[in-house]
């Protein structure tokens with residue numbers, strides 16, 4: 001029985017994908033074979049020997065020690081695009097919230113309960129909540145992946161002019177963009193030309209404070225900023241100061257911190273981007289399918305720390321996670337050959353410092369093989385799947 005531990009609430013549609021005769025699922029179990037997680041912080045966790053994989057039911061993996069996992073032979077997956085529509089819809093909502101003073105107006109209207117002539121009061125008071133339309137304005141998007149790309153097309157459909165910046169734009173993502181979306185290669189063009197700026201890229205130590213005082217200084221007066229990606233990407237102190245100075249008109253963020261909470265012209269949402277039933281189901285199902293294919297077949301799809309690799313084996317599969325260094329593959333195949341085993345098919349792929357080799361072998365696989373491969377310099381983990 002494989003044990004799957006859930007660290008956050010994972011949609012039942014996803015956990016139902018596991019065959020219950022082979023898998024047990026619980027939020028409290030010792031030494032699981034796999035972990036399903038959303039935003040729980042895992043950097044301080046120690047992992048048991050049985051742990052083969054972690055699946056992030058979502059996009060951002062900054063809560064997971066991805067590099068350490070690779071070193072420990074643990075494959076980390078995420079679910080690319082599975083929650084992108086949910087975030088796109090919230091981003092369109094945020095664009096409108098940043099323009100039309102909807103939050104302030106609704107709370108003012110609610111405060112009129114019990115007053116003598118609310119209908120008359122609202123007509124008299126509504127003008128202070130007027131705000132601009134988004135049509136015809138320029139939206140700058142930083143990061144044109146699954147979410148940024150969908151927002152670009154939706155904003156175009158709403159009549160906005162869209163400019164986007166993404167130095168690592170994939171061909172697939174580019175092909176999904178409306179041709180009218182203008183791609184710029186200098187991020188400063190986004191700052192200089194946008195009435196609204198929204199950021200949709202991963203948070204890493206390198207992307208911390210991508211938007212800070214200097215970047216805000218380049219922006220148009222009255223710019224509206226949206227951050228549904230990660231709080232650390234935009235310096236909260238810098239934005240709050242720019243709001244006080246009148247430079248930034250509004251900041252809508254999905255990430256609470258003590259600096260932004262309770263500040264006028266900042267709307268803080270409680271990390272709601274992916275919180276729709278549809279997105280929670282999509283993410284959980286994709287994460288479960290990734291785990292099952294890896295646990296049962298050794299196939300890797302959508303890993304963030306190991307390469308994608310899959311193979312239909314005719315015999316036994318020997319799956320090896322190893323360092324991406326010269327002679328390791330040769331030493332692995334020699335170790336197998338020395339045991340009198342013939343390799344029928346082989347797949348090898350690498351991602352940065354790590355590599356994955358799958359061997360399809362027929363005939364008897366003596367129990368000594370695993371130890372022989374493990375002894376090869378650079379080998380991190382060996383699994384034999386019959």
Ligand SMILES: NC(=O)C1=CN([C@@H]2O[C@H](COP(=O)(O)OP(=O)(O)OC[C@H]3O[C@@H](n4cnc5c(N)ncnc54)[C@H](O)[C@@H]3O)[C@@H](O)[C@H]2O)C=CC1
Pocket residue numbers: 058059060061080081083084087142143144145146147148165166167168169170173200201202203207228229230254271272273274275
């Ligand atoms: N608020 C929420 O609930 C959610 C937040 N997110 C956040 O949004 C981020 C993006 O998600 P997806 O679009 O699904 O990921 P994605 O991987 O499809 O797209 C990210 C894009 O950012 C680009 N990028 C990377 N470094 C960049 C840089 N320095 N400058 C500009 N672009 C850069 C990449 O090339 C890629 O196209 C996630 O990493 C996560 O942090 C994602 C889902 C839900």
Ligand SMILES: O=C(O)C(=O)COP(=O)(O)O
Pocket residue numbers: 038039057058059060061083271273274275
């Ligand atoms: O997918 C992401 O990156 C998210 O931020 C969603 O987080 P959540 O799964 O809602 O805790």
